[in-house]
Amino acid sequence: MQGTTESVGHIIPAKLYVAIWAILMAMTLTTVLVSFVDIGPFNIVVALVIATIKATLVVLFFMHLRYSPKLTMATVVAAMFFLFLLLGLTMTDYLTRAWLTNPGY
Amino acid sequence: MAISDIGDIQVAERALQHHFADMDQQRDTSSFGMWMFLLTEIMFFGGLFCAYLVYRASYYQAFVEGSQKMNIVLGATNTAVLICSSLTMALGVRAAQMGKPKLMVILLLITIVLGFGFLGIKAVEYHEHWENHEFPGPNFHFETGNPAHPATDPQHTQIYFSLYWAMTGLHALHMVIGIGLVAWLVIAGLMGAYTPHYSNPVENVGLYWHFVDLVWIYLFPMLYLISKKHGG
Numbered sequence A: 001m002q003g004t005t006e007s008v009g010h011i012i013p014a015k016l017y018v019a020i021w022a023i024l025m026a027m028t029l030t031t032v033l034v035s036f037v038d039i040g041p042f043n044i045v046v047a048l049v050i051a052t053i054k055a056t057l058v059v060l061f062f063m064h065l066r067y068s069p070k071l072t073m074a075t076v077v078a079a080m081f082f083l084f085l086l087l088g089l090t091m092t093d094y095l096t097r098a099w100l101t102n103p104g105y
Numbered sequence B: 001m002a003i004s005d006i007g008d009i010q011v012a013e014r015a016l017q018h019h020f021a022d023m024d025q026q027r028d029t030s031s032f033g034m035w036m037f038l039l040t041e042i043m044f045f046g047g048l049f050c051a052y053l054v055y056r057a058s059y060y061q062a063f064v065e066g067s068q069k070m071n072i073v074l075g076a077t078n079t080a081v082l083i084c085s086s087l088t089m090a091l092g093v094r095a096a097q098m099g100k101p102k103l104m105v106i107l108l109l110i111t112i113v114l115g116f117g118f119l120g121i122k123a124v125e126y127h128e129h130w131e132n133h134e135f136p137g138p139n140f141h142f143e144t145g146n147p148a149h150p151a152t153d154p155q156h157t158q159i160y161f162s163l164y165w166a167m168t169g170l171h172a173l174h175m176v177i178g179i180g181l182v183a184w185l186v187i188a189g190l191m192g193a194y195t196p197h198y199s200n201p202v203e204n205v206g207l208y209w210h211f212v213d214l215v216w217i218y219l220f221p222m223l224y225l226i227s228k229k230h231g232g
Helices: A014-035 A042-062 A070-094 A097-101 B003-015 B023-058 B060-067 B072-097 B101-131 B154-190 B200-224
Strands: none
Touching: A014 A042, A014 B072, A014 B200, A042 B072, A042 B200, A070 B023, B023 B060, B023 B154, B023 B200, B060 B154, B072 B101, B072 B200, B101 B154, B154 B200
């Protein structure tokens, strides 16, 4: 049975999982509290930055990406790239339409 | 070699499909397939996120008024419940990889309970919105209660609620499917299907569960936290 002993995935210490969980819970509390403070246009920036850090932690540790083959990492990068194309190119259209009808806007 | 090790390898031999060279290759392939599926799921939800961005950019104030009808306490509680369920799921996968099926079953059962907790809280929220006529359609009714911004059109707030119901509804559907998959793991786990040498199904369902958590991590700030500052 060649290879069977190697097929055990990388096992992450339970302590690390609990630490990631604690960070995620703390960040959830932070994002809720910040939403009650008026910091102008930075409210949405802070909310999305916190969400992205949380998402990164979930993907890297809970979903084991940090310990996964390069092919898996390429898949995640591809997902982010195509999502960027979908959202980014759509918004370059919708956010710039007013420029044509309202010069100087 | 201990007897239990021989048992493990027998389970692994039975689990190895003939078109793979070894368990390693099979495991990598199954994991890659799951990630490709999640990629399509990201694009699936991406369409809704895109619609949200377009309409939010067009009708920002109407979206702010809609988001102020959200119950932020219940939303934050649900976020916490999902994060806890992701922890128990991750620990469950770990237990499976370490060859502790009983521990795995217990952790997965806690995950299921937390999943139902999420859906229960979501149902309370849905009920509130339904009672307040905040469901898009002929019975939709919305007072633009903010005298500082009387110009917002209730029809535009209806777009916010359409997206709210569609996005959280699709997410809730994923939760229901996830609970079903975890239940399947529990039954298979009780029948001794998983060993340290063969736990791909547990790992893949784990990936799915974390992905559903991931979607909520973005839905929560986008739908609930747009702008509490304008409240009152």
